[in-house]
Amino acid sequence: MTPDGPALACRELVVRYGRAAPALDGLSLSIGRGQVHGLLGPNGAGKSTLIKAALGLCRPRSGEVSLLGEPAGRAEARRQVGYLPEHLQLPGHLSGRAALDHCAMLHGLDPRPLAARALALLERLGLAKHAHRAIRGYSKGMRQRLGVAQAVLHEPELLILDEPTDGIDPIGRELVGELIDEEARRGATVIVSSHLLTEVQDRCATVSIIDRGRLVGHGTVQELAGAVPTVARYALELDRAPSTEDRAAFAPLAALVWDGRRAAATVPEPAAIRALALAVWARGYELRALVLAGPNLADVYRTLVGGGDGA
Numbered sequence: 001m002t003p004d005g006p007a008l009a010c011r012e013l014v015v016r017y018g019r020a021a022p023a024l025d026g027l028s029l030s031i032g033r034g035q036v037h038g039l040l041g042p043n044g045a046g047k048s049t050l051i052k053a054a055l056g057l058c059r060p061r062s063g064e065v066s067l068l069g070e071p072a073g074r075a076e077a078r079r080q081v082g083y084l085p086e087h088l089q090l091p092g093h094l095s096g097r098a099a100l101d102h103c104a105m106l107h108g109l110d111p112r113p114l115a116a117r118a119l120a121l122l123e124r125l126g127l128a129k130h131a132h133r134a135i136r137g138y139s140k141g142m143r144q145r146l147g148v149a150q151a152v153l154h155e156p157e158l159l160i161l162d163e164p165t166d167g168i169d170p171i172g173r174e175l176v177g178e179l180i181d182e183e184a185r186r187g188a189t190v191i192v193s194s195h196l197l198t199e200v201q202d203r204c205a206t207v208s209i210i211d212r213g214r215l216v217g218h219g220t221v222q223e224l225a226g227a228v229p230t231v232a233r234y235a236l237e238l239d240r241a242p243s244t245e246d247r248a249a250f251a252p253l254a255a256l257v258w259d260g261r262r263a264a265a266t267v268p269e270p271a272a273i274r275a276l277a278l279a280v281w282a283r284g285y286e287l288r289a290l291v292l293a294g295p296n297l298a299d300v301y302r303t304l305v306g307g308g309d310g311a
Helices: 047-054 095-107 114-126 142-152 170-186 197-203 219-226 244-253 272-282 297-305
Strands: 008-015 022-029 037-038 060-067 081-084 158-163 187-191 206-211 214-219 232-238 255-259 262-267 288-291
Touching: 022 047, 022 060, 022 206, 022 214, 022 232, 022 244, 037 095, 037 170, 047 060, 047 158, 047 187, 060 142, 060 288, 081 142, 081 262, 095 142, 114 142, 114 158, 114 170, 142 170, 158 170, 170 187, 170 197, 187 219, 197 297, 206 297, 214 219, 214 262, 214 297, 219 297, 244 255, 244 272
Parallel strands: 037 187, 037 206, 081 158, 158 187
Antiparallel strands: 008 022, 008 060, 206 214, 232 262, 232 288, 255 262
């Protein structure tokens, strides 16, 4: 493997299923190593197809794709990958603990040296007390957490997680997020394909947005927000809740959602917030706080993708 190459890269990649429109339509993308990277796009945008092409699970019509500096599908690279597919299927008769041994053997590894790590992962993900139950009795969220455990079991160089928190409750999501952070601190590259924009914004250093098989955005959230014309969002707080009459006076200046004395304000341009502040003072209120709260990843996503059916 090439140690200096990107974790995942493709150039002019085209993947087509039958006579349908291309799932990937000339996609070019490079994801560097040692970061947590978010992969976003509407349902059917091509995110899962990109992952399958990188792992050698589907054959492109044209273009190039590499994984850890090796051409897609090379066993040398795939040994260094931990993968959670969108729909993981593990034998239902196995216990959670036995399933991790099974996955270790599929990687060509002796499960015995990994026994302590397997138990630690089950504990970390809240599955220790269910370790010897058959998977067929697991809830969807429990199966998903077990899927994350099998992906990180062998301490891979690259983690590819397709919807890792799908079906997981808030506490489970927090546990998975902490484990992703820990893997990144270990030095692994983590690629997360997700529908949850807030989780991606909070956790990912960089983001790629795919729509209709093409790359429409790539970079940090700050870089994307700076390059995309969008609204400015502010959080403001007054010394007291405004009257109905005063709210009506403020309304033409900004789109305001009030919660007592606090409001979320959306203005067409940052300069417009000055007029709102002056109106607040003119009506005898003290402006206790005014904080720029956006644009955020959701704003960027809506601008780049528009009316897609999901992230």
